Amino acid sequence: MAVRYELIKTCKQSGARLGKLHTPHGTIDTPVFMPVGTQATVKSMSPEEVKELGAQIILSNTYHLFLRPGHELVQQAGGLHSFMNWDRAILTDSGGFQVFSLSENRKITEEGVQFRSHLNGDKLFISPEKAMEIQNALGSDIMMAFDECPPYPAEYEYIKASTERTSRWAERCLKSHNRPEDQALFGIVQGGMHEELRRQSAADLTSLDFPGYAIGGLSVGEPKDIMFRVLDFTVPFLPQHKPRYLMGVGSPDALLEGAIRGIDMFDCVLPTRIARNGTVMTSQGRLVIRNAKYMNDFTPLDPNCDCYTCKNYTRAYIRHLHKADEIFGVRLTTYHNLYFLVQLMKRVRQAIMEDRLLDFRDEFFDQYGLHDN
Numbered sequence: 001m002a003v004r005y006e007l008i009k010t011c012k013q014s015g016a017r018l019g020k021l022h023t024p025h026g027t028i029d030t031p032v033f034m035p036v037g038t039q040a041t042v043k044s045m046s047p048e049e050v051k052e053l054g055a056q057i058i059l060s061n062t063y064h065l066f067l068r069p070g071h072e073l074v075q076q077a078g079g080l081h082s083f084m085n086w087d088r089a090i091l092t093d094s095g096g097f098q099v100f101s102l103s104e105n106r107k108i109t110e111e112g113v114q115f116r117s118h119l120n121g122d123k124l125f126i127s128p129e130k131a132m133e134i135q136n137a138l139g140s141d142i143m144m145a146f147d148e149c150p151p152y153p154a155e156y157e158y159i160k161a162s163t164e165r166t167s168r169w170a171e172r173c174l175k176s177h178n179r180p181e182d183q184a185l186f187g188i189v190q191g192g193m194h195e196e197l198r199r200q201s202a203a204d205l206t207s208l209d210f211p212g213y214a215i216g217g218l219s220v221g222e223p224k225d226i227m228f229r230v231l232d233f234t235v236p237f238l239p240q241h242k243p244r245y246l247m248g249v250g251s252p253d254a255l256l257e258g259a260i261r262g263i264d265m266f267d268c269v270l271p272t273r274i275a276r277n278g279t280v281m282t283s284q285g286r287l288v289i290r291n292a293k294y295m296n297d298f299t300p301l302d303p304n305c306d307c308y309t310c311k312n313y314t315r316a317y318i319r320h321l322h323k324a325d326e327i328f329g330v331r332l333t334t335y336h337n338l339y340f341l342v343q344l345m346k347r348v349r350q351a352i353m354e355d356r357l358l359d360f361r362d363e364f365f366d367q368y369g370l371h372d373n
């Protein structure tokens with residue numbers, strides 16, 4: 001079995017649960033935040049640093065690696081693990097979402113998606129079978145079915161047709177999956193913000209008996225309370241004994257609210273992306289390090305953080321580096337932001353163990369948001 005989910009404990013105070021995800025590249029404690037490594041690297045971090053800050057699994061992407069350097073080259077390198085020297089788990093997204101968020105003039109048909117490369121304008125095509133071939137070449141431990149993430153907002157009829165096509169695509173992915181013992185294929189539930197469509201999508205996918213399920217189609221610009229409501233009625237449609245992955249979700253409050261609703265896996269580009277412009281997540285909320293008020297501030301980014309950045313450098317120094325466009329400044333804020341989210345999930349797991357995740361959420365929010373930047 002490529003990936004096996006072990007349900008350890010359910011929280012008595014919330015819908016959260018503790019689990020272990022056993023993969024060929026190690027076991028992952030859930031709920032887990034997964035750092036994103038879009039182009040076969042977690043931007044500016046070495047694999048040793050990503051391990052040191054506590055990451056057990058990272059994400060990479062079919063779309064980006066298909067375009068550059070090409071999945072055949074990665075396959076010749078022996079797959080993504082050896083290509084990027086990462087010996088822990090890797091999850092690859094199937095590329096559908098990135099086609100829509102990155103490329104120009106896309107055309108969707110039953111067969112698949114036609115699009116132009118955002119790099120050189122080449123006319124390209126990805127089908128469910130192609131997405132499986134690419135992820136197979138990359139050798140990720142967890143592959144995602146090829147899906148369409150409908151835009152938000154969208155007409156009910158469009159979302160219904162798109163969701164039904166995504167279910168047909170999921171079946172095609174399963175049929176063309178030729179290494180189920182090495183790579184686990186997760187289905188992606190769609191259905192927009194509509195309970196009936198979510199129920200239908202979950203029924204279609206659970207009848208195909210995937211080893212894990214993602215909830216897609218969220219974190220696409222909808223208000224957060226709508227996202228949480230969709231989770232409230234979608235999670236119960238999924239099997240208790242399989243992992244649930246909420247795609248593209250990653251702000252601290254969304255991680256907490258998602259875990260409380262029974263989500264086990266999260267990914268988001270936020271911590272690495274905002275680090276590049278010097279925005280830092282701290283226990284008191286976000287701070288923007290370029291702000292003049294940190295010029296003579298010789299305290300750490302976060303007084304409650306024990307990461308490499310916070311133990312060795314000050315806000316004044318990191319502000320200087322970002323103002324001077326020094327790469328080391330980005331490395332220090334990236335390391336801290338990733339450490340912050342990985343540690344947050346460690347504290348969430350501890351709170352679940354103690355049946356007090358709702359209390360922990362309240363304590364966290366009391367602290368978070370105190371920063372006026």
Ligand SMILES: CNc1nc2c(CCNCC3CCCCC3)c3nc(N)[nH]c(=O)c3cc2[nH]1
Pocket residue numbers: 036037038059060061093094095096097144147148149188215216217218219220247248249267268269
């Ligand atoms: C940010 N919000 C959001 N992201 C979604 C994503 C992408 C999740 N992150 C993947 C990483 C992105 C950077 C490169 C490495 C992979 C979604 N992906 C799929 N397949 N389907 C969604 O409905 C889907 C829905 C999503 N919503």
Ligand SMILES: [Zn+2]
Pocket residue numbers: 301302305306307308309310311336339
């Ligand atoms: Zn820190």
